[in-house]
Amino acid sequence: MLIIKFSANELYLQKTIVMIVHDFSKSKSIINHFVGELRDVKIQKDRMRFRKNLERIGEILGYELSKTLEYHTVTINTPLGTKPTELVIQQPVLCTILRAGLPLHQGMMNFFDQAETTFVSAFRHHSNGNKEFEIVVEYLATPSLQNKTLIISDPMLATGESLANVYEVLLSQGKPGKVHIVAAIGSKPGIEYIKTKLPENSELWIASVDEELDDNQYIIPGLGDAGDLAFGKKLSK
Template sequence: MIIHDFTHKRSILNHFVGELRDVNIQKDRMRFRRNLERIGEVLGYELSKTLDYYPVNINSPLGIKPSEYISKQPVLCTILRAGLPLHQGMMNFFDQAETTFVSAFRNHSKNSKEFEVVVEYLATPSLDNKTLIISDPMLATGESLANVYEVLLKYGSPKKVHIVAAIGSKPGIDYIKEKLPESTELWIASVDEILNEKQYIVPGLGDAGDLAFGKKLH
């Protein structure tokens, strides 16, 4: 796996990640969503440098300018519901992309720290020979992401896979290294060292879905 880790690269991206983590700024739900969206935009821009382009001559009102257009839009996949703001940031740049939506959640047994990842809903185009970008704001254990990828393979074999995440853990990254193709590229704004006993990233930021959309009953 090729890892593009922006943790220690000085840019406005670090500012957006810092605001995501800040317990006081998190109280502004709209700002939390917007920061995730902006992280999606920044990482989407960085990722776009690796895609294929073809030459075009642009007719402006005053002349012709050689330029480049993207050869083929990727398929953008996100994991509901927490992934929606990050996904929107990607869509702002890849505005003609096809989209895949997946509902996946941790199903904890009673009085158990262990869980299984359940995929309940999926809507996708064919993925055969396409560039697939999976966005998920929190790469914790990596199990949800790996399970989603396995389910997606039923709908075609992507030519290339990219993962986009706001914050991840080293254990989670190590896990998906083993489960996804070697050529997969991970684009991540910040990496934390550990997971706690509930398998949440530390220091992380908490539950991204709840912070973006409000607490759920279950």
């Protein structure tokens, strides 16, 4: 188990690294409709619909991301002939942060159906009932990541600390050749933070970006707790 302490007032911006950010809220597309339903306090009460919307967002972002992968030409035999077709050279490794990331992860798996999968747990642990918290990483199941394309999916990119800590833990299983982050909603401070922690050739694929975090380091306006909305409220730990 790895525990990393983090103060709610500490967002370290130590250096500037170029990360490509694909913000899909800047253009008109159906993904905005799905994000709108995720945020809507009435619609989000339907857990199945909430999960399905996260899954749809995962599919859309996965499709857009797939355009950056490497392909080679393979001749496909059909009942009536042959057809040269561009196929992915190597399937990526899909990583999700339990439990909130599961529906988004499912959307990615619908398209990358031969991908290897990594599961990791990371959560905020508040001690003494105050605003300071620890990021706790206590479970990891993964194949080797050495020189592979790694896609980490997490619906809410708030402070970015959980994602950065997860990436640090994953490095114990090999250094990826390329890192992609997939998120439904993120905050500008969180995005700036992960820019300092991930490789400079990393890319972020995100459906919507919000301006700020509140005093508890939750995204404003955000949508609430994605894990609770998808699977029900959990007991405090």
